[in-house]
Amino acid sequence: MALDNLRQFIAAIDAGGDLARVEHTVSVDKEITEIADRCMKSPGGGPALLFTRPTLPGGAPSQLPVAVNLFGSEKRMALALGVACLDDIGARIAELLNLKVPDSLLGKLAMLPRLAEVAKFPPKSVSGRPPCQTMVHKGGEVDLSRLPVPICWPEDGGPYITLGGVITRDPRTGIRNVGMYRVQVLGKDTLAMHWQRHKVGASHWREMAQRAETMPVAIALGGDPASVYAASAPLPPTIDEYLFAGFLRGEPVRLAKAVTSDLEVPAEAEVVIEGFVDPREELVLEGPFGDHTGFYSLADYYPKVHVTAITMREDPLWPHTIVGRPPMEDYYLGHATERIFLPLLKLTLPEIVDLHMPAEGIFHNLVLVSIDKQYPGHAYKVMNGLWGQGLMSLAKVIVVLDKDVNVRDPKEAWWVALNHIDPERDVRFTMGPIDVLDHSSRGFTFGSKMGIDATRKWKEEGFAREWPNKIVMDEATKKRVDAMWKELGID
Ligand SMILES: Cc1cc2nc3c(=O)[nH]c(=O)nc-3n(C[C@H](O)[C@H](O)[C@H](O)COP(=O)(O)O)c2cc1C
16 A cells, blocks of 8 residues: 555654654754754664654744654655665566557456556546645735744755645646745745756746746645655656656545645645746745755745645644755655666666766766667767756766676776776766756856766777776685685684
8 A cells, every 4th residue: 555645654664663753842943954964964864853843943833843854765765655675666667668569369468457557647636625725824824934944054045945846837738747846935925936947847937937927836745755756756847746656656646626726736745835926026036055965055036936825734744854965865865766767768778787876976966877888989879868868968977887887886986987097088078058056067057067988998999908807806716715714713
């Protein structure tokens, strides 16, 4: 059975002995960050945290507990998505993409269960009052300052909603998008929406601006854990995140109509903030914000959201994450994406054996990729191919290695890469779009990229010398030493 909401997820984490309940009063003003940061830096990601008595910036007690680091370990990420190992999901996707129509009747019959599975994915609309609308505050009753929205870091521009799924709709196709974008609280009923220019929410907003139409927006806090994760996944704009979450869960996501717009929101959310952006209105200053690069992202201008309603379930809790110097909880969300999307990348680049984005590279700064090299220049074909795929286009450095290198171990990858390269020959620079959070590029979101061909060089690539073997002890010697090890008196 899939987990339907965050309380079920937290109960499952607790049952696994992975939840720390903090009963002490803790302020949402930076104290939660300091505690969560210390936990997230511990090996394996630290426990999930449930702050049962958080206090608001003025010192008043919060009505809502705050949950942090729910997704911050490989084990909890797999639990959120209902699998033992994240690679299992990639395998399921690969199998689905292999759906060939069989010629025999028996083969066709054998396909039926898989097709029935596909029918389970689309979200379902519920009728009646959904759990997330047990309490409804509309119009003048809206007051964001009553929510425990944390102030994360000392130089932050204000309190930030960090684990919300921002729901918008493409005015051309009607397809929904859900993106995990940070949202700054500006006042009682106003927010600043930090959807970066490369993201789908921002493209919906540009389209609405061209049409000079008001754009409904909803921000879902909580819901089933697969949906929370799906908002962070780099899906193509044509795929609804709740459809993808239904695939991950093996059960549809239940949606309900918002109370002040015609968007649909997750019925099982803890809190939903509904509102609109008027693209004709002036942008507002958003930030600075202590970001997942480990540096502050500078203040910039983003759209203002006018909040029209806040709806909640009974006894809601506030899901939150912090970002900052890696590793943080978002490494595990990104790691799930890396594992789940690998088979999709392999569809267009089948020579890829494995790929890894280490925590210190914060996803877009460093991609280590191993390939089954088949011809001269193959490494360049792969790096160019990666730079041509969706958000991979933002990758700053791509290192290509041979298939025998374990790229999931960055120490091994760098050891081999640094041995294998003649920098002037094997490093290439190119230009392209750069992540909004990059503070070093020559222009905002535009700059250079570096590709490193760290594969063994071939004669046809102009390498005339002999390439040496990696040092590995022979099996016979290892066995002899194994047999005498205990008698050596070393352990
Ligand atoms: C914790 C967290 C915070 C994020 N904050 C932002 C943000 O403020 N703005 C943004 O554009 N992307 C942010 N992202 C990345 C997006 O969620 C990610 O790129 C996602 O694929 C965007 O969805 P979209 O492709 O539907 O636009 C964040 C990711 C995580 C895990």
